Each structure stands twice: as structure tokens, then as C-alpha cells.
Amino acid sequence: MRPVGRGAILRSVARDIGIDSGGRGRLFRGVVSVADPLVSVVLPVCNGAATLPRAIATIAGQTLRNWELVIVENGSTDGTGALAEAAAVGDPRVRVLGLPERGLVPALNAGLAAARGALIARMDADDVAAPERLERQAAFLLAPENRGIGLVGCGVEFGGDRAAQAGYARHVDWLNALATPEAIALHRFVESPLAHPSTMFRRELVSQFGGYRDGAFPEDYELWLRWLDAGVRMAKVPQVLLTWADLPGRLSRTDPRYAPEAFFRLKAQWLARELKRRVGPRRLLVWGAGRPTRKRAAWLEREGIAIDGYVDIDPKKISPAMGGTGRPVLAPEQLPEPTDVFVAVYVAKRGARELIAAELEERGFRAGRDYLLAA
Known part of the structure; x- marks a missing residue:
């Protein structure tokens, strides 16, 4: 302007x-x-x-x-x-x-x-x-x-x-x-x-x-x-x-x-409403498979959001069924097409968040339409 x-x-x-x-x-x-x-x-x-x-x-x-x-x-x-x-x-x-x-x-x-x-x-x-x-x-x-x-x-x-x-x-x-x-x-x-x-x-x-x-x-x-x-x-x-x-x-x-956790608890109810509008028939993946991310993502589940899997760059976390969740953890190169999945990016670290967004954009995902930054 x-x-x-x-x-x-x-x-x-x-x-x-x-x-x-x-x-x-x-x-x-x-x-x-x-x-x-x-x-x-x-x-x-x-x-x-x-x-x-x-x-x-x-x-x-x-x-x-x-x-x-x-x-x-x-x-x-x-x-x-x-x-x-x-x-x-x-x-x-x-x-x-x-x-x-x-x-x-x-x-x-x-x-x-x-x-x-x-x-x-x-x-x-x-x-x-x-x-x-x-x-x-x-x-x-x-x-x-x-x-x-x-x-x-x-x-x-x-x-x-x-x-x-x-x-x-x-x-x-x-x-x-x-x-x-x-x-x-x-x-x-x-x-x-x-x-x-x-x-x-x-x-x-x-x-x-x-x-x-x-x-x-x-x-x-x-x-x-x-x-x-x-x-x-x-x-x-x-x-x-x-x-x-x-x-x-x-x-x-x-x-x-x-406190940070108060922000995450609050945003979960409003993020859940937005995801229900945007995800449609696609599967929902959460980017970030660490313990803090899974804890925060659990608040989404309490709001009625079904999480189908995770995405992470740590090779040690990649698994067809993560222990304790039974859900797959995918490497970024394993991401399906945006017509099949919607991604909620729950990585809070500055710098990493921007790199993840760039990776998704390069793979054809578009902010709002196919993914949301949530941390």
C-alpha cells in the first residue's frame, strides 16, 4: 500500500x-x-x-x-x-x-x-x-x-x-x-x-x-x-x-x-474449525512427529479432527506405524499429491517453518488450499 x-x-x-x-x-x-x-x-x-x-x-x-x-x-x-x-x-x-x-x-x-x-x-x-x-x-x-x-x-x-x-x-x-x-x-x-x-x-x-x-x-x-x-x-x-x-x-x-501452551490449546479449537472447512475428503497429515507436536496435535483430536499420519525429516522417526499411535510417519519425499492430503504444519521453530512451507510449495501445495502453518 x-x-x-x-x-x-x-x-x-x-x-x-x-x-x-x-x-x-x-x-x-x-x-x-x-x-x-x-x-x-x-x-x-x-x-x-x-x-x-x-x-x-x-x-x-x-x-x-x-x-x-x-x-x-x-x-x-x-x-x-x-x-x-x-x-x-x-x-x-x-x-x-x-x-x-x-x-x-x-x-x-x-x-x-x-x-x-x-x-x-x-x-x-x-x-x-x-x-x-x-x-x-x-x-x-x-x-x-x-x-x-x-x-x-x-x-x-x-x-x-x-x-x-x-x-x-x-x-x-x-x-x-x-x-x-x-x-x-x-x-x-x-x-x-x-x-x-x-x-x-x-x-x-x-x-x-x-x-x-x-x-x-x-x-x-x-x-x-x-x-x-x-x-x-x-x-x-x-x-x-x-x-x-x-x-x-x-x-x-x-x-x-x-504461556506457549495456552496459545496452542486456544488455537486448537479454531484451527479445528478451519480444517473441517478446508480438508474435505483428503487425509490430514501433521508435519512434525516429535513428542511436543503430538501432544499439541492431540488437542485437535479432542475437537473432532482425525489425524491420518505425520511428516518428519528425522530418519529415525520415519515408520509405517509409529509406536503408540499406529500412524505412519512419512519423509517429505513420500508426500502424496495435494489432491490426496492436507498438511497442518506444527513445527514451531522459526526458520524451519519457512523451509517447510517452501518445500510444500515446491511440491505443488498452496497455502490455505493444501496446507496451513499452525505453529
């Missing part, structure tokens, strides 16, 4: 919400209506006093002016609530919801319920938004050619130490490579394809498909999988518009709901 000039952004948004060219500046440079914002920014926070003022400042400095910031103060004990209230006194577009500490999902849903904008953007207290973030994402969703897109993300800058946190930095690089609806949909079973605080979506998606769910799983990934399964199309603007913090105390590092 080509970068969109500021003038084109202004004209597109003004046209789509009914503001003529003479009044378009009011949308971005002045407060159009405190009671009727275009964008609601939902920011849940618990004990974020050290970073919240900076996050608020990056929203206050947005080039799009017709927004509200809904801060859901979730039982903080470090003065976060006082900082949020002070911001609300200084700017009527800032609203504060005070909740007892009930966890992230209730806070997120409270923010969604309070949001008044047609578009909802996510933000976290430790992240930094570029000044044009809301403007560019709103313009994208309001452009006539994007009416079929329900959610838009953006490029993300890794906000941690790349040397010390190389794995997370590589994840950010992987995220940034997924920009089109097709790429996001095809790769959704590998990892979460969107940085949660980088997203903006249409408010009606919540009423149509539901908001966040609480459980032993990452709440944002569950939302993306559920909405994608329902047919919601998601894309990203190419510009880097958010610096995504990677602090030692973030939930994704400390909460078991964000």
Missing part, C-alpha cells in the same frame, strides 16, 4: 463522515464534539503511574482531534487514578472509569461499553503512539475501498532491548511483515498476528461478534481468532505508528494465560 498524503487523508475522512472541505480542519485541529467522538481510545491500566502520563500525552498530541480517551482505572494503588483524573480535568475528551481490581478482561469490556466513537482504538499505558496514528487508521477504515475491512493495525516499533529480548523482537518483525487481510488470515494459527494496542476496529464488531472473553488464554488472540473465523477482514497500514513496550512486568511475561 502506498503512503497516503495528509491532504488525501483529510479529504477521505471528511467526505465519509459528511464534513465539507471548508470544515474539514475542525475534525483534526479542533474538538468537533466531546459527546460524539469519531474515535474512542480504550486504555485499561493498573498501577501504571510511571508511564501513563506519557501515553496520555501521545493521545493528546494526535493530529486527529475528534477522539475520546477512556481510561479504565483498574484498582491501582500507586497514584494512577489521581493522574488519570488530573488528565480528565485538563481535557474534557478524557474520561476515567474507576473499577475495583477485577483483571484485564473486565476492564477492557467496561471500556468497550463506555466507548461512544464509531471506531475504537486500543492503547496501553506503557506504549507510545505516533502523532498521526489515529488519523491514518481512521482514514483507512473510512475509505470507501476499505468498507469490507473491520479492523486495522499498523507497523510497530519494538520498544525493548533487541539484544536482551531477541525472541520478542523477532516476533515484532514477523508481525510487521503481515499487512494484508490474506496474510493475516493465513498466518493466524502461527502466533497472534496483531499487536493488541496497535489496533483500531469498528464498534459494531463488538455487538455482532462479542467482546473480550475471560479464560485460561490470551484474551486478544482469542478475539482475533473468533472474529477472523466469523469472516472479519483485518489489515494494517504500513506506517510504524506505535512503540510497543516490552517491560519485565508485562502480563505476557508473568501470567500463565500467555
